[in-house]
Amino acid sequence: MEIDWGLGEYEWTGTDLAPAAQVLVTAAQVDGLDVVDLGCGTGNVALLAAERGAHVTGVDPAARLREVTAARAAAKDLSVTVLDGTAAAIPLPDGSADVVLSNFGVIMAPDPQAAADEIARVTAPDGRVLFTAWPQNAALDGLIGISVQAVAKITGGPPILAKPVWDDADAVAGLFGPHGFKVSSARHQLTFVVSSPAEYWNTRMLLHPLGAKTVPLLQEAGLYDAVEAESLAYLEQLMPEFPVDYVLMSLERSQVLTVAS
Template sequence: MTQIDWSLGEYEWTAADLLPAAQELVTAATLRAGERVVDLGSGTGNVALLAAGQGAEVIAIEPAERLRLAAQKTADQRGLSLATREGSAADVPLPDGSVEVLLSNFGLIFAPDAHAAGQELSRVLAPDGRMLFTAWQPGGFLDRLNAAPMRAIRRLTGRSPAAGQFHWHDLDALGGLLTPYGFKVTATQHELPLVVGSPAEYWENRVVQHPAGATFRPLLEQAGVLGEVRSEVIALLEDASPEFSVNYVLIEATR
C-alpha cells in the first residue's frame, strides 16, 4: 500500500467529521482515572483529548509533527495533560507492558504491515491490557466515493493504493492476527452520519485536503485526470446530499 504523508493537507476537516466515532470509542473503553492510555494515529487528538478529559494518563502517538502540535495546542488551551510522541503502529516508543488501554480511531487501519503492528501492540500492552479501535465497513457509500480516485491511481501506476491492505474490520482476519498473542476479539456495528455542506465543499475539504488526497493529487494533476475524478465524486455527492451515513465497526481485543 502506498504510504500517505499525514503532514500534508488539512486533516482537521475530516477529524471533525470523525469526532462522534471517537466519542463512541472512548465511551466503550470505560476508562478509569489514572489509566495509561495510548491514542495511536492520534491525528489532531480527538480520542486523546476525550481520554485526558476523563483523567487518564494519555500519550498521543502520531507520525506527523504538524498533527502532534495541533493536538498539543488544543490540550493546552483546554488545560488538559497530554503527552505526544512520534511513532506508528509498528514502532511505539514505549516500554514493554507499559500501556493499559490502546485506542485508535481509524488510525490503526492505515498500518502498512499488520503483522508488525500486531506484534508491537501486543508488546506494549500490559498483560491485562485492552485494545479498542474503529475500522470502516466495506461496501458502503464511502467505498463508492473512494472508487474514482482509486481507479485513476491504479490506471496510472498499475497498483491500487489499497493493494495488500489488511482487513481490520474482519473478525476472522483479526483472530488470525491477534489470537497468537492471547487476545479475544469482539466487534460491534456502528453508523456515522456525515453532513455535506455542498458537494464542492466536501471535495475540496474532505477529499483534496485529506492527507491521502494531498499525497496523490500531484500524480492526478500531472496526468490531467484530476478534473475527471472530481466530476465523478461530485456527481455521487449530489445524489447523496445533504447527508449520508457510513458504517464502521468498533473492535475490542482483550486478554
C-alpha cells in the same frame, strides 16, 4: 505509495470522525488508566480520554498532527504526552499501557501483523485494545474509489486502500490470538453531512492527506478535471447526508501469557 498524514488539513475529516472517538472512549472506560492513542491524528481520542482522567500518550508519525494534538491539549489545560511513532514502532516500554485505542488509525498500518505484535507488546498483561475500522461501505468506497482508481491507472499499481483485515473479527483474532487476546466486535454508524458537493470536495477530499498527495498526480496526467466532475456528480446523489457503518473492535487478554525460563 506512502502518505504523509500531515499533508493537507486532516482537521476537516477529524471533525467528521469525532463521534466515533466518543463511542470508542466511552466503551474503553479509561478513567484513571494509562492510555495510548495510536495514530492520534488531531487528538480527538487523546483529549476525550484525558478529560476522563486518563494518563494519555498520543503516538503519530505525522509531525504536524502531533503539533495539532499538543496545541489542542494545551488549550484545554490537559496533560497529553505526544510522541513520534507508528503502529509497528511504539516508543513505549513493554506492558506500559492499560488501554491502547485507535480511531481509524491502526487500520492504515502497512503490516498488520507487525502492528498487532507491537500493540500487544506495550499492552499490560491485563490490558485492553479497542479500535475502529471501516468495513465495506458502498457510498464511501464508491466516492473514494473514483480518485483511487484513477491514480492506480497512472501508477500502474494496486488501488491505495486500507487493508480490510481490521474490520474482520476472525482476522483480528488471528493477528492477536498468539498474544492471548480474545476479540469482540460491534457495528456502529456515522452520518456524513454534505452541505454541497463543492464544499465536501474542497475540504474532505482535496484537503485530506490522500487528496493532497494524489491531486498533483491527477493534474500531471490530465485526469483531474474528469475525476472532479465524476466526484461532484457522485456527491450530488449523496446529499444532504449519508450514513457510513464502522466496526468497533474490543480485545481483552483471555489468559496471561508467561515465558518459559
